[in-house]
Amino acid sequence: MSDIIPIFDGHNDVLLRLRQAGLQKAAQRFIRGGNTGHLDLPRAREGGFAGGLFALYAPSRRDLDFNLFRGASYEVPLPAEVPLEDARTAMIEMAALLIRIERESKGALSLCRTTTEIEAAMARGSLAAVMHIEGAEAIDPDLSFLEVLYAAGLRSIGPVWSRNNIFGDGVPMRFPSSPNINGGLTEAGEALVRACNRMGILVDVSHMTERGFWDVARISEAPLVATHSNLHSFCPSSRNLTERQLDAIRDSDGLVGVNFATCFLREDGRMDEDTDLDVVVRHVDGLIDRLGETRVGFGSDYDGAIVPRSLKSVADLQSLIRALRDHGYDDGTIQRLASGNWMRVLRQTIG
Known part of the structure; x- marks a missing residue:
């Protein structure tokens, strides 16, 4: 449809x-x-999902139980660290799967390494996939495997997920809670951030403790990017960003991708699909108020969380676009939120 x-x-x-x-x-x-x-590919086409960061993630032996995200307050136990070889097996299998999808789709999906490649893929109607790591457990301290992953297409990395590893502490999922929990980056984590800057790999501060966030802010020469996080002032989850953190992202000319996970949207912190689109729009409003309209995008967390029923798959994404338009956003701002702001920050980070 032409209006998508x-x-x-x-x-x-x-x-x-x-x-x-x-x-x-x-x-x-x-x-x-x-x-x-x-x-999936057919629903992506239906909903206008034209590209995104595709995460490689090494699961813990015990997955998160979303039923824990329902009380008036909760603290989800921090999962155990994943051994390097287990993490490396998972990362290789998922990277190979993304490469296989590109080959077997015969051009319907393109694995992109530069912003120019992303924009070209989107222009020809090919789903633009950028390889991302969520938690760097597969990478060794001397960063040799980082070089291998970069050659395979890796262009974005979150040094930690919500568990600890050799690069730093992940932020536990608590509600209500400040993100100021536990430690920050280790010496190895600081070296990883510097290597990412040199190589042109985006550093994602989502899932970091507040101390880890400030370590990245101190070290990194690139814009600060939280690929899938929300406003702590609207939803006081430890996974969300404080006003001071948002100010640092603004001052670095970075970006925040609005997370559709309902436990990071709702004032009560619950995983509940009966969540109105108005709550998503409220976070968009709040982030724009703090960051400006050029530093906000989307970071859905699809296939990794419970999302609002009205956004139950990528096929429903235009419902959010209509909600933003009905709320008063003009087409220029919507275009920036939908993709333009991501293209700007990616050009500044991955090239």
Whole structure:
């Protein structure tokens, strides 16, 4: 449809979902589509999901239980650290799966390494996928595997997920709670950030403790980017960003991708799909008020969280675009939120 606004999204976990369901024919399951999960190629086309950061993630042996995100307050236990070899196996399998999808889709998905490649793929109607790591457990302290992943297409990395590793402390998922919990980056983590700056790899501060955030802000020469985080003042989850953190992101000319996970949207911090689109729009409003309209995008967390029922898959993304338009946003601002702001910050980070 000609009125569809193309959207570039800052975070999804579809590769993890596909791997967990079995690697055999996983590429074809994504290409052909179905009713499982939030993201596949046919639904991406339907909803205008034109590109995004595709996460490689090494799962813990015990997955998060979303039922824990429902009380008036909660503290989800910090998962155990993942051994390097286990993490490396998961990362290799998911990276190979993304490469296989590109090959088997015959041009319907393109693995992109530069912003120019992203924009060209989107212009020709090919889903632009950028390889991202959520938690760097697969990378060794001397960063040799980082070089291998970069050659495979890696262009974005979150040094930690919400568990600790050799690069730093992850922020536990608590509600209500400040993100000022535990330590920050280790010496190895600081070296990783500097290497990412040199190589042109975006550093994602989502899932970091507040101390880790300030370590990145001190070290990094690139804009500060939180690929999938929200306003702590609207939802006081430890995973969300304080006003002081948002000011630092603004001052670095960075970006925040609005996370659709309802536990990071709602004032009560609950994982509940009965969450109005107005709550998402409220976070967009608040982030624009603090950051300006050129530093806000989307970071859905599709296939990694419970999202509002009205955004139950990527096929429904234009519902959010209509809600923003009905709220009073003009087409120029919507275009920036949908993809333009991501293209700006990616050009400044990955080139």
